[in-house]
Amino acid sequence: MSERVRCYDCHRPAAHCLCELITPIEHRTEILILQHPRERGHAFNTARIAEMALRNATVRVGHGAELGADDALAADLRGYGLLYPRPGALDLSQLAPVDRPEKLIVLDGTWHHARAMYRDIEPLQSLPHFTLPAGQVSGFRIRKQPKDYCLSTIEAIQSALACLEPDTQGLDTLLRPFEAMQTQHMAAMGTPTPRRRKPRPFKEKSPLPPELKDAYGSLVVTYAEMGPFREPGEPRLLLTFAALRPATGERMQRVIACPDQPEEMWAFLRLSQEERQQACSxxxxxxxxxxxxxxxxxxxxxxxxxxxxxxxxxxxQGPTLLLKAAYCNRRAERGCLEQIVVKENLLTADELERNQRELSRTDERLHNAAVMAALLHEIGLADPA
Incomplete structure (x- = not known):
């Protein structure tokens, strides 16, 4: 079977080329799309359409771990805001003109990939976070979305630009090739039936490790911050270490003396000058x-x-225990620690935002891990003997 001829610009089959429908748009906000590699060759890659239409948009492709290990990336991301629905993220439609970001990062991938990229590219987590207005519904009919409000990449960019620069001409044309792509696919496939996942078979709840129930007094929750990746084979430097006994509140914390670290790293860790002066070996x-x-x-x-x-x-260090494995096996859920803390109502969005504002990064993350350990302890106590 001969391979179908493809357009080298939009990468669609030549018979379904979208290039004539893509109108160049001159916009002010600089858009950086961080794209998971699996999206680059996907048939419904909407980031490619956005990249072709928007004159001030670029795409950078890479796995989260790969991009997170790029020492130059943190410098490249200065001045950007991140479009990501973290608790406390600011609604773009509610910002005064002077508060609107001039540069915006959009993660392109499945929601699973986007969460993994957000987790693995640590410089993203310290950027200002923004979100889209509530109540929007995706028009992506040919690719299953986790929720109705989960927009495709091109829909999210169009909505963001409409909030940031409503006076820009041509924003309404950005979705035309997106709609045409769907119409073409639906015509070729007949009645559009969203791909549905098979229901997971019933699985008994996994028992929690006994330490979370019977040896909670011996549990020490820990968190450590590492410096960036260095030359191949060289270990990463330990910057901070903290440990907490949730049963008693006993705590130890140390900042490690690393004189070669750039100022931006200490600012990222949200450490005070006094804490840095008390650094130890x-x-x-x-x-x-x-x-x-x-x-x-x-x-x-x-x-x-x-x-x-x-x-x-x-x-x-003695025996060890993975809180993430204990939680995910028990609840059959996935997600980063901050998302699960909110989902389980362990901290409110206001409390998370206040901790991010008032605590060091190490204190904040240790606190989140400790409240998760306490939740697992309560679940363990409720289990029948």
């Missing part, structure tokens, strides 16, 4: 950890990467 950290820990302690962390990082610097 790795040897001092190990001595403090030996004094803090007890023989029967179980070191808990949200993710495996945190435990691996800590283990490379604090070899005397």
């Amino acid at each position: 790795i040897e001092d950290l190990r001595a403090a950890w030996r004094a803090f820990r007890r023989p029967n302690d179980v070191m808990a962390a949200w993710s495996r990467s945190t435990l691996d990082v800590i283990g490379s610097h604090l070899p005397e």
Whole structure:
């Protein structure tokens, strides 16, 4: 079978080329689309249409871990805002003109990929966050969306630009090739039936690790911040370490002296000048950890990467426990820690925003992990013996 001829610009089959429907749009807001590699070759890649139509838009392709390891990326992202529906994100339609971002980042991928990219590209998490007006419904009829309000990339960009620069001419033409693409596909396939996932088979609730129920007093929740990736083979530097016994409130925290770190890194960690001046050596950290820990302690962390990082610097960590695995196996849910904290009503959106504003990044993340450990402890106590 011969391969169909494709347009080299829009990458659609030549018989369904969209180029004539794409109208160049001169706009002020600089748009950066961070695209997951699996979207680049997708038949319904709407970011490509946006890139062709918008004169001030660029696409950067890469896995989250790959982009997150790029030391130059943090500098490249300065001055940008991020379109991402995190609790506390500002509604673009409610901003005064002077408060509107001049540069905006949009993540392009499935919602699973977008969450993973947000998690893995840490510089994104410190950017101003923005969201679209509530009540919008996606017109993406040929690709299943998780929820009605989940928009395609091109729909999200069009909505954002309509909020930021409503006077810009031609924004209403941005979705024309998007609609034509869907019409073409529906005509070729007949009646459009959204792809539906098969229901998951019933699965018994996974029991929680016994430490969360019977040895909660020995649980030590930990969090560590690492420096950026360096040369291949060189370990990442440990910048901060914090540990908390949720049963008693006992706590230890240290900032590690790393004089070669750029000023932007310390600002990203939201550390005060006083905290930085009290930085200690790795040897001092190990001595403090030996004094803090007890023989029967179980070191808990949200993710495996945190435990691996800590283990490379604090070899005397003893038994370990993954809070993320315990939660996800029990609830059959997925998501980043902050999303789950909100979903479980452990903290309100206002509390999350206040913690991000008033606490250091290490304090904030340790607090989120600790409230999750407390939730799992309550679930364990409610389980029948």
